[in-house]
Every structure is written in C-alpha cells, then in structure tokens.
Amino acid sequence: MAPDSLIGIIGLGYVGLPLSLRFAQCGSRVLGLDIDSAKVDKLNAGQSYILHISETDIASAVTEGRFSATTDFSRAAECSALIICVPTPLAPGNQPDLSFVLNTGRAIAPYLQKGQLVVLESTTYPGTTDGELREVLEEGSGLKAGVDFHLAFSPEREDPGNPLSDVARIPKVIGGLTPECQKRAMAVYGRAIQTLVPVDSCRIAEAVKLTENIFRAVNIAMVNELKVVYDKMGIDVWEVIEAAKTKPFGFMPFYPGPGLGGHCIPIDPFYLTWKARQYGQETRFIELAGEVNTAMPSYVIQRSSEALATVGKELSTSRVLLLGIAYKPNVDDDRESPAYVLWELLEEAKADVAYHDPHVPVIRPSREHGHFAGRESVALTPESIASFDLVLLATNHKAVDYPLIAEHAKLIVDTRNAFGSLLKGKPHYHKA
Structure with a gap:
C-alpha cells in the first residue's frame, strides 16, 4: 500500500472509530463513512460521542488531516482499502439480520475500483463474506472478487471500557478469499496492528469470532x-x-x-x-x-x-x-x-x-x-x-x-x- 493511500472505514461506532484513530495515529489517512450525519459532523469538529474514546485523539487526527468523516459513499472510490464495521443484530426469532452489512455492500459496490481491498469486521456466520457480501459487491460493481478486487474477513475484538483493550496490541485474525487477498489485508492491517494471525479462509476467520463469543x-x-x-x-x-x-x-x-x-x-x-x-x-x-x-x-x-x-x-x-x-x-x-x-x-x-x-x-x-x-x-x-x-x-x-x-x-x-x-x-x- 502506498504510504499516503486512503483507508476507508465504514461505520464509526464502537469498533470503527477506535480503528480509524489507530490507523491515523500510525500515519495513514483515514476516511470514515457513516449514514449518521450528526455523528459525522461531531467527529469532523473533533468531538467524541463515545465515553471511553478520547476527544483529544479525535481532534488531533482531524487537525493533522489524518481523519475526516463523510456521509457521501461515492467517496469510497478514493480509498485503497474499505473496512466494514457495521452492526449485525438479530431479527425476530433469533434470525441473523445482515441488512446493515449487505446495504453497506450495495452502497459501495458502484464505486469499487480494481485493486481495492474490502474487509468485513462485523461478526457473522461462516460464509457471509465469500457468500452474501461477495455477491452484492460483484453484482453492483461488475468486478470479480479475488480477481479484480480483494476480499477478506478480520473479526473485531473490541472490549469497550477495558483499559487492556488496545487496538494496536490485540492480535488481528485475518482470512482472505484468496492467498493474494490475505496478503493484501495483512499489508493494510500491518500498518496499525502489532500482531497478525493469518488463517486459511474467510470462513475460518468468521468461525474464530463466533467461537470466542x-x-x-x-x-x-x-x-x-x-x-x-x-x-x-x-x-x-x-x-x-x-x-x-x-x-x-x-x-x-x-x-x-x-x-x-x-x-x-x-x-x-x-x-x-x-x-x-x-x-x-x-x-x-x-x-x-x-x-x-x-x-x-x-x-x-x-x-x-x-x-x-x-x-x-x-x-x-x-x-x-x-x-x-x-x-x-x-x-x-x-x-x-x-x-x-x-x-x-x-x-x-x-x-x-x-x-x-x-x-x-x-x-x-x-x-x-x-x-x-x-x-x-x-x-x-x-x-x-x-x-x-x-x-x-x-x-x-x-x-x-x-x-x-x-x-x-x-x-x-x-x-x-x-x-x-x-x-x-x-x-x-x-x-x-
């Protein structure tokens, strides 16, 4: 990844925001994408809306030009990597609700570029990344995952309120659709995370997160x-x-x-x-x-x-x-x-x-x-x-x-x- 390439992080909540700040602190330029305009405005003003996330860290990243936020998903085209950190709740009857993940995929698909990396961090069942998400990305972009763009899964491991929960020090599990996808994801996360844990597929990485919880x-x-x-x-x-x-x-x-x-x-x-x-x-x-x-x-x-x-x-x-x-x-x-x-x-x-x-x-x-x-x-x-x-x-x-x-x-x-x-x-x- 080029030294000044832009990393897009979609979903600026309890997972996406600390990850954004970590990349910014390591010298990367980060574009946060979120559908909540009030949240975006607050972050661009250098303000925090989450108790345990430092307002000083946000303000510094904004002032130094390392972090900005937007609701304009067309700007996904500017990013070399797109990391999806959106909710995966339950629907009635304890059924998985992938609407946030798939709607995010549909929102960015028209703007996908050849060579881009897309990583899903949202917790989900094995097969989501190389199945449903891959399908909406390919349909909306006309590109093929693993050939035209890279696709990977890397589960979030946030523990809000725990002083030992440091994004930089928590080992990062990474599974790619192909070996080249994994290599690309490792290069991106390697800029911000100290320990990387490669696994053989997206499905293994998805299963790791479920097993932990x-x-x-x-x-x-x-x-x-x-x-x-x-x-x-x-x-x-x-x-x-x-x-x-x-x-x-x-x-x-x-x-x-x-x-x-x-x-x-x-x-x-x-x-x-x-x-x-x-x-x-x-x-x-x-x-x-x-x-x-x-x-x-x-x-x-x-x-x-x-x-x-x-x-x-x-x-x-x-x-x-x-x-x-x-x-x-x-x-x-x-x-x-x-x-x-x-x-x-x-x-x-x-x-x-x-x-x-x-x-x-x-x-x-x-x-x-x-x-x-x-x-x-x-x-x-x-x-x-x-x-x-x-x-x-x-x-x-x-x-x-x-x-x-x-x-x-x-x-x-x-x-x-x-x-x-x-x-x-x-x-x-x-x-x-």
Whole structure:
C-alpha cells in the first residue's frame, strides 16, 4: 500500500472509530463513512460521542488531516482499502439480520475500483463474506472478487471500557478469499496492528469470532446457573469464584449477572445456531446457554420481590431505583442491556421505576428499547436514595458513590456484588 493511500472505514461506532484513530495515529489517512450525519459532523469538529474514546485523539487526527468523516459513499472510490464495521443484530426469532452489512455492500459496490481491498469486521456466520457480501459487491460493481478486487474477513475484538483493550496490541485474525487477498489485508492491517494471525479462509476467520463469543456465553451461563443453585444452598457464588480463581491452571473466572448485554455475547451465538441448521446440525449446548442467560432477568425480579417481602412490601406498591443502565461497567453503551429487560419486568409488575447512570444521563433512541428514549437519570442524594423502596443494581460503574447508597438505601438487591464489601451480612442487603 502506498504510504499516503486512503483507508476507508465504514461505520464509526464502537469498533470503527477506535480503528480509524489507530490507523491515523500510525500515519495513514483515514476516511470514515457513516449514514449518521450528526455523528459525522461531531467527529469532523473533533468531538467524541463515545465515553471511553478520547476527544483529544479525535481532534488531533482531524487537525493533522489524518481523519475526516463523510456521509457521501461515492467517496469510497478514493480509498485503497474499505473496512466494514457495521452492526449485525438479530431479527425476530433469533434470525441473523445482515441488512446493515449487505446495504453497506450495495452502497459501495458502484464505486469499487480494481485493486481495492474490502474487509468485513462485523461478526457473522461462516460464509457471509465469500457468500452474501461477495455477491452484492460483484453484482453492483461488475468486478470479480479475488480477481479484480480483494476480499477478506478480520473479526473485531473490541472490549469497550477495558483499559487492556488496545487496538494496536490485540492480535488481528485475518482470512482472505484468496492467498493474494490475505496478503493484501495483512499489508493494510500491518500498518496499525502489532500482531497478525493469518488463517486459511474467510470462513475460518468468521468461525474464530463466533467461537470466542460462544465460549464466553456458555461460561457465563454456567456461573449464572451455579448462582441460582448455590443461593438455594446458602452459598455465595462470588466467594466461590474468588477462591476458585486462585487455582493457577484449569480454571478461568467468569461472573454472574442479571443477563447478557452488549452487541456481541447475547447475539453472536445465534448466528451459528441458525447457520448450523442449514447443515442439519443442532447446537444444543449453545441454545441451552442462551436459555439460561435469557432467564436471568426474571430470576432477578423474583429475588427483588422476595427482598421486598422481607419488609412487608410488594413490587406493585414500590418505587424502584435501577442502578446502571449501560450493559457493562464504565461505558455509555446501552445496546442490548439487560437493565432494560429488568425495567420492563418491573413495570409489568406495576412498580414505579427510575434509573441512575452517570454515563447515560439521557436514554437515547434505539431499535430495541425506543420506548425508554428521553428518560433522564435521577441524581443521587441522601433524600432521593431514601425515597425508593428498593435499589436494584444492574451495572456496577466505578463512578457511582456506593457508600452513599449503602448508607441511605432502605433495601438493596445487588446483581454484581458491588456492595459485598460494604454490606455483607446486613439485613437490608440481598444478592441476586
């Protein structure tokens, strides 16, 4: 790749934006493409709209002429490489929804040039890159993948909010349609990523990402199930895990919670279960894990109801403060958050619900939970905390004042062991 060639990154979200900045920091010129004009305007002004992404990094890249954003997909023709980082959600019935990927393919296909590289990073089932995406690119461009342009898959490995999740240092798996496609993709990513992991095909690379996320989903399901079992036995699963993880081999700690959240773990396993059925294969283990994890919000509401009963209250007559709306600690990403499922179940039980999240001051519109859009986080004061019959912790942000809540809350149900060191053994404290 020529030293000053332009890299196009399509989708400037939690994956595409940090990748764009990494390439820019390494001296590449980057063009970000996104359909959201408000997002594009903000980035071109050097502003960040994602909590953990530095505004200074964006402003520097823009000022130095290394990064700009646009909604004009015709500019894809200017790029030597196009990297697709768009969502792959689930449709009703846990069916894969490739509309974002395929619509992106259709949008760039008319502008594909001979010699260009197209890489898909969005998590999907094996066969998407060399199947559906390849088809729309070839139909829309009149060019042939592997002959006229290069095609590859390289799964994203972002972990928002994790200080160890550094784009430059996370090894990059790369599978090409042909050996030359892989070589081209390796040359592009080699400018920004320290360790490259070549695999023999796009399908292997797609399967790598699914395997990583299924591993997490299954193990989380296991500890969620153990949590329920051990609770009946009067055993604290958190203490069990803390002790078990001292074993230096053969064990890896996973932690229970109120359900799965984010754009990967609750979704990706079902991409494989759907595809496996096309081959006449069942994925019973994966589907069972999905059932366990999906059942956790109902278990949390049951435990909340039991906790309220200890003080003579019912959900239908209670005010509940939902603590944490983001899907994981210390981020502002609320996609697929189990907190919303808890909220819906609480409202079904006629509870009066409010929330506090320092990173989500106002709930943004979304595909999944648009009816909550516009609701605002309540301030935490001794008076406001004491006004609720129950504080239900869904997400354990570091920025929350736990001692303040511990002192003034009438009743606490904790799904993350956030109050364990403060309130262990206290009658108004319950784990779920």
